[in-house]
Amino acid sequence: MFETNKVVHKGTDYKATQNACKLCSPLGASVAYKGFEGCVPLIHGSQGCATYIRRYLISHYKEPIDIASSNFTQDSTIFGGDRNFKLAAQNIINQYKPKIIGISTTCLSETIGDDVTLFLHELKSEDFDGKTEFVVASTPSYQGTHIDGFHEAVASVVRKFAKKAAPGNHINLFPGFISTEDIRLLKEIGVDFGLETAILPDYSESLDNPVWDTYKRIPEGGTTMEEVEKSGSAKASIEFGTVLNLGKLSGRVKNLNVTKTGAQYLEKQMDVPLVRLPMPIGITQTDSFFEELEKLSGKKTPEKYTKQRGRLIDAYVDAHKYVFGKKAVVYGEEDFVVGMCAFLDEIGIEIALAASGGESGLLEQEILKYCPENGDKITVREGYDFESIKEWCQSNNPDILIGHSKGYYIARELGLPIIRVGFPIHDRIGGQRIKHLGYAGTQELFDKIVNALIEYKQDSSPVGYKYM
Known part of the structure; x- marks a missing residue:
């Protein structure tokens, strides 16, 4: 399996980064x-x-x-x-x-x-x-x-x-x-x-x-x-x-x-x-955030948010058949990848690859911690670049890419749907206004992911269809 790009020079292996999955x-x-x-x-x-x-x-x-x-x-x-x-x-x-x-x-x-x-x-x-x-x-x-x-x-x-x-x-x-x-x-x-x-x-x-x-x-x-x-x-x-x-x-x-x-x-x-x-993406991590706010404020979570949570659970149920078992590649900065993996694990999407250009030495253990049921099945790569991600995708056939705009060329070349999240988003308007956090942000992310998978299935169908 392709692990990293290397240049051999005078008998020693040197990593050659091509299109880094990080910024300065x-x-x-x-x-x-x-x-x-x-x-x-x-x-x-x-x-x-x-x-x-x-x-x-x-x-x-x-x-x-x-x-x-x-x-x-x-x-x-x-x-x-x-x-x-x-x-x-x-x-x-x-x-x-x-x-x-x-x-x-x-x-x-x-x-x-x-x-x-x-x-x-x-x-x-x-x-x-x-x-x-x-x-x-x-x-x-x-x-x-x-x-x-x-x-x-x-x-x-x-x-x-x-x-x-x-x-x-x-x-x-x-x-x-x-x-x-x-x-x-x-x-x-x-x-x-x-x-x-x-x-x-x-x-x-x-x-x-x-x-x-x-x-x-x-x-x-x-x-x-x-x-x-x-x-x-x-x-x-x-x-x-x-x-x-x-x-x-x-x-x-x-x-x-x-x-x-x-x-x-x-x-x-x-x-x-x-x-x-962790970043409060998904129900489990948002629940933890709101529990801390309840302790600090001495107040119960306002009804506004309990209703958001309930609608989100309902959406999970409605769309489970479209996301369950799909394989995703997630990339970006390390804490964002951890939060996104916890959310995807929660909704039944298999994280095939979790990749980052960061090299903290902590990414794999944090993903295991917050994806307790399936974390050991996730391929985790630190210090990765986009050429490494592309090579991995060519060998492992994921269903969807989730990350920022720098991965678009991979999605285009391999004919995969991509969900643009995080930073940077250069090829769309409103990248700075994407919500990721809380029940409301999770709802928007969930809808985007489900609709991207449905659209891909429609576009790939020889006959197409109108009703889901």
């Missing part, structure tokens, strides 16, 4: 920074890094997105990027007047050993207005993925601004890299439970804006600094994801006792209790 760390950090009010991301590295990230984000979110760059040249690579960095920071301050500049390092700046903390100290001792705050996330793309960069940036903001105080009645919610519509859904759920909830980060407005009368250099929205400060006195933190950036290649530290996620930092340094859950 600074991209994830840039998305996270856009979720904090008044923040402008700054990529400390070459102009190409910032251009690549803007291209991906604009294509997915369909919004103008400014990401600054320190614009390395050959001189910067040799002599260091301090001059470029300081000039970039001053230009951002002069033009944007941001509350925060969120800095992400790149492969190049990390490799030459640029000390961004020292650069900031020098900048502040020079001609500096003192009104702008700086946050630094170490995000070289040779270590980890866009998800690692996302969590690193969130943790950096929390470590910078959170303040310890007597516990209040508010909660923190760390949802991970989800859609803007999922964030709005989570905020609505918090309100319905009567919980004051800070989403860290909240890019539901800054990356999915209404029409503007006039152009705004920094879009409105985002988690406020007051909310980040209060995160240190929350009743509890809920964090979605069990892989996160806790794996063997992620984070910038190897000691597992050192905090890596923002929620973990609050738990260890500010005594904020942490509840860690």
Whole structure:
């Protein structure tokens, strides 16, 4: 069976990635920074890094997105990027007047050993207005993925601004890299439970804006600094994801006792209790999420959601004959794959392959944990690329692909239906508004999957049919 692409050189096997099933760390950090009010991301590295990230984000979110760059040249690579960095920071301050500049390092700046903390100290001792705050996330793309960069940036903001105080009645919610519509859904759920909830980060407005009368250099929205400060006195933190950036290649530290996620930092340094859950996709995992909300709020789940749950169960029953026994290939970032596999296992779809470009070392054990009946039958692959996925599909004949747009060419070549979920979605409108979470998001996912299978069967039939 095809396992990975390899190039043999001088008697040694080297993996050759072809079309990676992951994106770069600074991209994830840039998305996270856009979720904090008044923040402008700054990529400390070459102009190409910032251009690549803007291209991906604009294509997915369909919004103008400014990401600054320190614009390395050959001189910067040799002599260091301090001059470029300081000039970039001053230009951002002069033009944007941001509350925060969120800095992400790149492969190049990390490799030459640029000390961004020292650069900031020098900048502040020079001609500096003192009104702008700086946050630094170490995000070289040779270590980890866009998800690692996302969590690193969130943790950096929390470590910078959170303040310890007597516990209040508010909660923190760390949802991970989800859609803007999922964030709005989570905020609505918090309100319905009567919980004051800070989403860290909240890019539901800054990356999915209404029409503007006039152009705004920094879009409105985002988690406020007051909310980040209060995160240190929350009743509890809920964090979605069990892989996160806790794996063997992620984070910038190897000691597992050192905090890596923002929620973990609050738990260890500010005594904020942490509840860690898989992404609430499907009934089982959404039930677990709502049970925690009931404990924290002291209220029963509102009838609105019990009715959503009931309709979802009814849909499961109605469509079971169309999905049971179908074989799916699921790909994407690791926590998303875990959540999606738990949902598919719940509805009777066999997960033939669960693949990710991440290399945490945790993916297989988490899938086994949340797919307890059939997890041992699932082929799990970390560090996979799309050519490896294609080769696997050619040998194993799955029925459907579930993942983002980068896998479309495989579906097209093999004549398979594809359900576009997650990030990035470049070839459809509304990718940022897809719901994945909760009973409502699961209902939409379920309907899409069932209808895709029915449509494929209709299109493949020699006679076609009108009634199901």
